[in-house]
Amino acid sequence: MSADRRPADDVDEIVAAWRRERPDLDVSPLEVLSRVSRLARRLDLARGSAFSEHLLDGWAFDVLSALRRAGEPYELSPGQLVQQTLVTSGTMTNRVDRLERSGFVGRHPDPGDRRGVLVRLTPAGRDVVDSAMADLIEQEKSLLSELSAADRAQLADLLRRMLAPLETRETRETRETRETR
């Protein structure tokens, strides 16, 4: 055993408890997956604090950043936003409503389809998402400070290998058959 690499986190304790209670089970998958979940929760919290300076909530950033990434003219349909943010259409209607009231997006009729609407970033929306993104990156950089560049590359690679099969399955189901979800 390479014994004391030990910073030791909560997951070490959880795994130890399970091994004591269920010695018959191989709980080693928790070593990876439980850490992923807990780390994600921390990231959400950290993200929230990064955004609060910009008067943004996490959900708002999700929507605005999807529009920003889309590039000029920063327009997507509610349906496309639903796909990218993994929420339901009802939720997206509500989010766009609130962002519209805040002045960060506008609704415009889709010239090519009168059923449709296009959600477009306003200049104010673009400003806020750009500065929030800069802060977010800065903060995330500090979260990664424990790791060398090589570590990060390896971590990204390992995570991609876990993620890719999960997403290709969904891609085939989602992106092709229906256009929404």
Add this chain to the structure above:
Amino acid sequence: MSADRRPADDVDEIVAAWRRERPDLDVSPLEVLSRVSRLARRLDLARGSAFSEHLLDGWAFDVLSALRRAGEPYELSPGQLVQQTLVTSGTMTNRVDRLERSGFVGRHPDPGDRRGVLVRLTPAGRDVVDSAMADLIEQEKSLLSELSAADRAQLADLLRRMLAPLETRETRETRETRETR
């Protein structure tokens, strides 16, 4: 840069979009952190399907597994459950209410403190959490099938190194005030 290792996931596309739109920003932290978030979301979904056979929700498993891990007599106070599951006390009251109605836990007065309550797993609760845990482990194992044992160990280690500093901060705040755990 090292070109075609390509399983390629959604994060590759998101990162590429950001590089196009904001070439001035170093968005490389997203390579790691965005993957962590997305992976966590997939895990939640997968977990849900693993539990549905046992008529459990994710939140219910969180509570029951904390009790199960505690060992005989499978008792914790609501306050301890709050700490372990990272929800508020009001939420926990509600969760215990519902688990009690389902017959998976019981509330018992704390003999040493009349303000207090001890939440105890019923035999039915223990059965359901044990079989759900077995299924969960099985499923998680398959999610990790892409990775060799060495990969998993390394991944666990890298994640621990990110997680540990985040948790020690909380440890100092939280774990000291209480003493039980």
Add this chain to the structure above:
DNA sequence: TCGGTTTCTTTCGATGTCAAGACTCTTGAC
């Protein structure tokens, strides 16, 4: 005994999902 603290519950507001609905588009028979 009294004031401050801890523990759990209750209430209220915000947000999410799901299902139903209104409107528009598309397709194909006539």
Add this chain to the structure above:
DNA sequence: GTCAAGAGTCTTGACATCGAAAGAAACCGA
């Protein structure tokens, strides 16, 4: 050409869950 049936897009409304803060009961130290 046109009309009806079926699909697609978005919004609405009912219901459920969660968190924040206030409330009620019990503990504890002085």
